[in-house]
C-alpha cells in the first residue's frame with residue numbers, strides 16, 4: 001500500500017477567475033470579480049489566475065482584465081497571473097503588473113486554429129518574443145497544452161502529439177507546463193499513458209495537471225497523477241465553473257473545494273480553507289443565473305445560511 005506521507009503536498013493554481021468565468025454568458029460586474037478574487041486570496045491558495053489579456057471579441061468576459069488587476073487587493077505571498085496569447089497581450093499584462101504569465105497552445109491543430117487562430121507551429125513562433133520579454137521582465141512563464149488527451153474536433157490525441165509540443169515549449173524556456181484535459185474526457189488510464197512518457201523528459205515539479213470534470217473523473221485523474229507519479233501541481237476552479245467557447249460540450253474545471261477534499265481524504269496535507277472557498281463562491285452565485293457544479297458547494301453551508 002502507498003504511504004501518503006511519502007507523497008508531495010499538492011500545490012493548487014486557482015483558475016476560477018479566468019477559466020471559471022470566461023465561458024459565462026452573463027457579464028459579471030467588475031466589482032464582483034474583484035470581490036471574488038479578494039475572497040479567494042484569503043483561502044490559503046498560493047496562485048490565482050486572475051484574468052486573460054486576449055481579444056475581447058474572442059472572450060468578452062475577460063475584456064475587463066486590466067481593471068481587475070488594477071482593483072484587486074494583492075495578498076503577500078499569492079501569485080496573480082494572467083493568460084497572454086501574443087505580444088499585444090504581454091504589453092497589457094506588463095502594464096497591469098501581473099506576477100506571472102501563461103501562454104497557451106494545444107496538441108490538436110484543429111482546436112488551436114479555432115482557439116487562437118493559428119497553427120501549433122505558428123503559436124510557438126508567436127510565443128518566442130513573448131517568453132523572451134517576460135524573462136527580461138523577470139516574470140515566470142507557464143505554458144498550457146490543451147486537448148492533451150481528447151480534442152472536440154479530432155477525437156483521441158496520442159501522447160506523441162503532446163510530447164512534440166512539450167519539447168518545443170521547453171526549448172522556448174517556459175518554466176511550467178499545464179497539461180489540459182480541455183473537454184474533461186480523460187480517465188486514469190489516459191493519465192498514466194501520458195505521464196509514463198512525459199515524465200521521462202520534464203522535471204516533475206514543472207508539471208501541472210488541468211482537469212475539466214465533464215465525465216466526473218477529474219478527481220480520480222488527479223489522485224492517480226499524485227499517488228502513482230508524485231505530481232503535485234493541479235489547477236482547479238472554485239465552484240467548479242469553467243470551459244472554453246472553442247471546446248463545445250466541455251464541463252467546468254474540477255472544483256477547488258472538491259479536489260482539496262479528495263486530497264485531504266486521501267491523507268494529503270491540505271492548507272486550503274474550504275468554508276472560505278464557499279464564502280468566495282457565494283459572492284458569485286447571485287450573478288450567474290445558474291447553480292455551480294461543485295459537490296462540496298452543496299454540502300458546506302453558505303455563510304449566513
Ligand code: HMG
Nearest residue numbers: 053054055058085088089115116117144146147180182244
Ligand atoms: P486574431 O484575430 O488572429 O488576431 O486573434 P490579430 O492579431 O489578427 O488581431 C485581431 C484583432 O484582435 C485586432 O483588433 C487586435 O488588436 C486584437 P482590431 O484591429 O480588429 O480591432 N487583438 C487583441 N486584443 C486584445 N488583447 C490581445 C489581442 N491580440 C489581438 N492580446 C488571438 C488571435 C489569439 C488574439 C485571438 O484568437 C484570441 O484572443 N483568442 C483567445 C482565445 C481564448 O482566450 N480562449 C480561452 C482560453 S484557452 C483555454 O480555456 C484552455 C485552458 O483552460 C487549458 C485547457 O482547459 O485545456 C487554458
Ligand code: MG
Nearest residue numbers: 019180182243
Ligand atoms: Mg481549461
